[in-house]
Amino acid sequence: MSVPHALLALLSEGPKYGLRLQTEFESRTGEVWPLNVGQVYTTLQRLERDGFVEADDGEGERSRRRYRITSAGARELAGWLRTPPELVPPPRDELVIKVLVALQIPEIDIHEILQVHRRHVIEVMQRYTRIKADAKEDDVPLALVADAELFRLEAIVRWLDAADVRLKQLPSVPAGGAASQVSPEPTRATEVSQ
Amino acid sequence: MTNVLELRQVSKIYGSGPTEVHALSDVNLSVERGELVAVMGPSGSGKSTLLTIAGSLEDPSKGHVLVNGVDLARISRSDRARMRRRSIGYVFQDFNLIPGLTALENVTLPLELDGARARAARSAGLRALEALDVADYADRYPDELSGGQRQRVAIARAIVGKRGLLLADEPTGALDSLNSEGVMRLLRAATQRGVAGVVVTHEAQLASWADRVVFLRDGRVVDQTAAPSGPESLLAAADPR
Numbered sequence: 528m529s530v531p532h533a534l535l536a537l538l539s540e541g542p543k544y545g546l547r548l549q550t551e552f553e554s555r556t557g558e559v560w561p562l563n564v565g566q567v568y569t570t571l572q573r574l575e576r577d578g579f580v581e582a583d584d585g586e587g588e589r590s591r592r593r594y595r596i597t598s599a600g601a602r603e604l605a606g607w608l609r610t611p612p613e614l615v616p617p618p619r620d621e622l623v624i625k626v627l628v629a630l631q632i633p634e635i636d637i638h639e640i641l642q643v644h645r646r647h648v649i650e651v652m653q654r655y656t657r658i659k660a661d662a663k664e665d666d667v668p669l670a671l672v673a674d675a676e677l678f679r680l681e682a683i684v685r686w687l688d689a690a691d692v693r694l695k696q697l698p699s700v701p702a703g704g705a706a707s708q709v710s711p712e713p714t715r716a717t718e719v720s721q
Numbered sequence: 722m723t724n725v726l727e728l729r730q731v732s733k734i735y736g737s738g739p740t741e742v743h744a745l746s747d748v749n750l751s752v753e754r755g756e757l758v759a760v761m762g763p764s765g766s767g768k769s770t771l772l773t774i775a776g777s778l779e780d781p782s783k784g785h786v787l788v789n790g791v792d793l794a795r796i797s798r799s800d801r802a803r804m805r806r807r808s809i810g811y812v813f814q815d816f817n818l819i820p821g822l823t824a825l826e827n828v829t830l831p832l833e834l835d836g837a838r839a840r841a842a843r844s845a846g847l848r849a850l851e852a853l854d855v856a857d858y859a860d861r862y863p864d865e866l867s868g869g870q871r872q873r874v875a876i877a878r879a880i881v882g883k884r885g886l887l888l889a890d891e892p893t894g895a896l897d898s899l900n901s902e903g904v905m906r907l908l909r910a911a912t913q914r915g916v917a918g919v920v921v922t923h924e925a926q927l928a929s930w931a932d933r934v935v936f937l938r939d940g941r942v943v944d945q946t947a948a949p950s951g952p953e954s955l956l957a958a959a960d961p962r
Contacts, residue, residue, distance in 0.1 A: 642944050650946050652929035660909065677926055684925035688763060
């Protein structure tokens, strides 16, 4: 979550004080991402330094300053909205690394390892679903934030399920014996993870 | 808390000799009043078999099934049929509504088969349709309803009367994600009103609506989730930077 760009977006609706930016940020992200007011003012300072926002009345106590977006700020926001998030190269995924490492260790039941992680991910999903279930029906921002997490976590469960099936298809994978099924040479997948 | 459903050491074996298949092995499962349990597992893990045995549509090869404390093996066939009609509601992936009957007639059918008077059945049916927000479609036929509306009618049929056990087999399989969420909200609301619910699914998002998720692999219960903690821990861990 880019706090500077979220603040620019809120200011694109009109001039606002720091405190109001904080409460609006939290309410619009379904209060899933808490933000302290000190962080708001530090961010506003940086945005002001970069010429993306300006205060109505110049110098003064920070809580009395009302900020508005500049045309440079509006251009920055428009550019950021259209910039794809970093997807390639893939992030070093701790879970993938753990599963690959588990394959190398004798006496490890890889299916049990996969299940431990599957259960944990679903327990986290239950908590996000509960947030959504308990929210007001018209709280769309919160539903969007919860959905984003739920779809991300669901993808992990699907990967674990696919891994389970792939590993079952290996001829006789004994507990911990998977190491013998894995090429000693680093594969493309392991290289990527490393 | 009372267990509405209890499976004790339930096994199901199909075929014999070299073609013998162990669909379920020593499954124990209890579901309380007001609890929604999801049974999750890959294709062929025994999910649907578990549900048909829990719903008395099939007998176990070994073990006992108790509904409201009554051991199904110890009652007559006709008493079991009565229990299926009165105490157990089923929701299927493809709705299983009867095309020649209206939404209301579909919902009241199990009550009328059980000997309820038409007027009493009609008012109970309308209440169930209202609870599912589809009372306006009471006189429409299934082919005049959308997928989401049909599944709502199917859930109304499953909860109509005084059913205490709701069994759903991949109930959102034919629906898009928002309609699926709607169905899970309704199943959750039904269980919160005091029904015990079991949903079998292979989808993690649907399972996450349950109070408890039980994992089935090769016919065995291998794991289950802990009691869900509140959302506070998620909010505390959230970092907006």
